[in-house]
Amino acid sequence: MNLNQTFSITFWLNKAKTNKHGLTPIWLRITINSKRAECSVQKFVHAKHWDMEHNRVRTTCSDATSINDYLDLVRSEVLRHYNILLTTQDVVTADDVKNSYKGIKETKKTFFQLFDQYLQRLVDRKEINDLSEGRYKRFQVLLNKCKGFVKYKFRKADVILDEVKMNFIVEFEHYMRRTDKMGHNTAMKYAKDLKQIMKYGVMLEYIPSNPFDLFQCTYKKAKREFLNQEELDALYRKEFVIKRLAEVRDCYLFSCYTGYAYSDAAALGPDDVTLGIDGEKWIIRNRKKTDTTENVPLLPIPQEIIARYKNHPYCKAHNKLLPMNSNQRYNAYLKEVAALCGIRKNLTTHTARHTFATTVLLVNDVPMETAMELLGHTDIRTTQIYGKIVQKKISNDMKKLKDRLAGNTTLRKNVGGNVFK
Template sequence: MKSNHSFSVTFFVRRNREAFGRAPIYVKITVEGSRVFIPVKQTVEVAQWNQKAQKLRGNSPENILARDRMRQIVNDINLAYDELRFQKEVVTAEKIKIKVEGEDQGKSLRDLIKYHFDQPGKLLAAGTLKNYYSTERFLSEFLKRKKLSDIQLSKIDFKFITDFGVYLRTKSPDKGQRPCTNNTVMKHMERFQKLMGLALKFGWILRDPFIHFTRKLVTKDRNVLNDDELASIRQVDLPDPVQCVVRDMFVFSCYTGLAYSEISSLASHHITTDNEGGVWLVMQRKKTLNTNERSFHVLVLP
């Protein structure tokens, strides 16, 4: 049977369904460790089946028919595999099964994610795109938990969404990471919702699975530094030059209101002088790559 490092096809007899010495043949398709099963729709004499060779002994009309059916399924599986690769789609066992059984239900979640990164994702700022990568990684881990490598968009429903939220809340954090708080979970759900909204606009799904989902953020009281506290931070003696840079950027952010991404891209051409000699920082809000974003002005006090 066709096989490589990530794709294999195996025939076997389901002995647990044996009746009167006969059992049905199934084919197992494995892609990157994920597997699905397809019935060959032929029963054979268990005594005539060689599992090691995956062959049927004997030349009875029934056995000849079963062998022909097995060859046809192998051809269909290989054709589905080659079509997916030719179309540059993510090859999964589920997609191959859908093509073989003639139940193509359209785009999958990985198709949607790939399109988002290839097209709309190019308009996102690096920081925003990084957050989408995190959400995609958690979705992949969630699918793996459900023993799936992919899922058709049409099968994503309210239960799938809520189960994903529960997974985010209960998953063990990666090394060096903190557990997901409620607001972190809600941000991942927001990005997931935007992805599904994109699928809805393209007609890849007929209904919005998030229609009954409500995101609830927990409002946090943020303390504001007073002048004395800010001065103490500014004057603290730090032995590490890198820490000094971080401290200076933080203090500069407090005085100007600039975000980290804006401070990190600050250059001399952002500094202008008005007719009265006032010095200003003139920049564009670095959220997207949309050039129509309004600029903002910060007066530099002496």
């Protein structure tokens, strides 16, 4: 119950609806916090008989007494409904009072009605290239997860928005981690999207405030796995008998030497390869995730891979540079590739981009600012994360080297035994 809201009841003549007999309908206006709701009271009067200052019919009208008595009755009824609503709702709107007075039972918006409206908004953004397909699919996945959760928690297919409280998102996060075996950071990303949907509900005035506002989306420091140069070389040299594995290896290597994420690499076509300012071949294309341009000069290995698939049936049919499978199949095949190459790391679409940032760029002394541009980062702090990873790896490698050399008694004797102390 909001004790600070303003409330008023007035009557006015709706002259736009004056009938052919010159009679104008009297309308009721309910105002709460400067927002209005209006409706006719089904009484008519000539405009000359209306007292605008007092919202009454002048005594010059023969029906003045009966109409004014009726207006008093309407006023008292509206006030009665307003007071009842104050005891049952946290927030009362002018439309709430009008509907209650008229006996109209308002249909409350549900959680999935709001979700569907938000998805339609995303479709509109996607059509004007303001949203990537991957981002849209992420919300579709979230929708399915929410349907499973609502059925589990509420034992029904949908829930009124008013019933969605803070415990909804708290329990939803636990539900995803328990049911889907989801990692902490992934669950938090979905929770963040869910908060955005409820914020949209506030914008549409379906709910007075976002019940998830106080939920903190925290993130744990993720381990960014990448391949070293020896592992990259092993991948490149490996000869595969199975065609699909050879194709997946090549697509993965392409990302390792260009930094393109799966969705961006899969979308590349021949027209994206152009001559740069140096006369060499470059790929110039917007990155879907951040809508930033990634201008990447093509190193020899990705050029070799592009040439290999120039006449591939899939590439020719779909006007693509690479024969890339669905993300799910791609990651599954990468596990086979890693096993056959003796690589014990978990190869995914993400590790290729991490490899480009670390092993290909920063380990080879490419400046941080250049790496930022090549990776399409909007904030150099994101790129600096890779720099710290490289420094830590160099430090660990040097410690191992120091230990090996310190254990070499012959070398220690030759240099006086003082170098590694």
